Amino acid sequence: MDLVVIGAGVVGAACAYYAAQAGLSVAVVDRGPVAGGTSGAGEGNLLVSDKEPGPELELARTSLRLWSDLAQVLPADIEFEAKGGLVVAEDGEQLSALREFAAAQARSGVTVEEVGPGGLHDREPHLAPGLAGGFHYPEDAQVQPARAAARLLECAGRAGARLFLGEEVTAVTTTPEGRVSGVRTARRRLLTGAVVNAAGTWAGRIAELAGSYLPVQPRRGFVLVTEPLPPLVRHKVYAAGYVADVASGDAGLQTSPVVEGTPAGPVLIGASRERVGFDRRISAEAVQRLAAAATGLFPVLAQVRVLRVYCGFRPYLPDHLPAIGPDPYVPGLFHACGHEGAGIGLAPATGLAIARQLTGAATDFDVGPFDPGRLAEPAGVSPRNGN
Amino acid sequence: MRHRAEPPAEAGPVRFAFDGRAVAARQGQSIAGALWDHGIVAWRTTRVGGRPRGAFCGMGVCFDCLVVVNGAPGQRACLVRVSEGDTVTSQEGHGRDGLGS
Ligand SMILES: Cc1cc2nc3c(=O)[nH]c(=O)nc-3n(C[C@H](O)[C@H](O)[C@H](O)COP(=O)(O)OP(=O)(O)OC[C@H]3O[C@@H](n4cnc5c(N)ncnc54)[C@H](O)[C@@H]3O)c2cc1C
């Protein structure tokens, strides 16, 4: 086996897909089903609009191009939609902040267009009256993440990849020289010279199993799902405050409305952010704030019912950037994790970068800023040797 | 959902209309139960294939039994109790076409 990928979320699936396309023999192991982690507990927005100029924006743009290529080869049921994003401002102050943000993005090559208050309703007829204006990002898109993960793995399977579900990795083994030699589950041993840690929010544990360190933490988010509706919301629509929330390192509850329709009919309402560990209990406050904010943006939603609420745990790294590339301590261990609230969007570029690193090929985009080596272990904790 | 009315001392039949037809129910009966008593087992069509649907789980979980009650779509017929004079109509698809316009 050339490669064992731990994790069958979107990121692990993309790693397996591109590695298998590159001719590597691949096994994917997950303790649960495909997309049973955060990939099945979030939304599927593929955004450039919420990213400030910098390495993550560049990765997102590359990844978006890869998603539209994938949409040509994967079945249509991944529900890829190049629907565009609309960010709206409630007042003049928010609007000028957005304008500055958009101008910087435009200098980095993002397509963005200001929409005056009068133009908002041509694009989104159900938006509340009285908004100050907004910005339209035609490149923003959407996908159904769980299905996308499944279809990527199906394609990888046709190229020879093997999938082991319901098997938890309990050990990452190393040679006496400290190189990765394989992984162990209760059912089998898989021998390999390369392990990709795509265990999302649980990736810190995998690093630890291999004798390394990665400070991934859960950042909880709730999503409200309405009853199925006729098309009411055309774009991914969100309020100006969302961008600040995404970038914040605060552990307390933050909510700002993010509203999008789905091909199946329900409208999804996000997004809350808080760091409270792996606590699955529903927070009435988060749900209430999301519902109120969404009806503030789209008053028509006050008439419809929320059928259910779910939560997921974003894989959070302290500098909000993913870890993509070789582990600094354990040769043969690669990380592809820590994408926080953007892992669906960033999955293809991550997978392609990992496949290129494994085959020694060059990438035409820079993954240096995502080098896991930047996440040095805290003083006093020295990496243990693997077993 | 509506609050359940206190049943009167002498619980006589309750009358409601289903798709224009007069139907009698027992006090406190669910809409689904009353429709079943009259041999009506389907009162909604699916969004995609237009296929017939009625009560499935009977306990408010599956959302198969949706129906329009006094103009409000998306009511679960297995949970909503019949009230005197209710107008119940079959629901086509999501029943929310009015919102889209
Ligand atoms: C509410 C919410 C909304 C979001 N919205 C968006 C959005 O709109 N757009 C976007 O791009 N991103 C969004 N995200 C973030 C996105 O969902 C994540 O970044 C992404 O799913 C991470 O994918 P992953 O494959 O790394 O992790 P996961 O999908 O969590 O996959 C990791 C897998 O590893 C497995 N695993 C863990 N430990 C082991 C072990 N020891 N052995 C075997 N298997 C193991 C788990 O079972 C799991 O299946 C959102 C997240 C949340 C919570």
Ligand code: FES
């Ligand atoms: S029959 Fe299942 S919700 Fe009514």
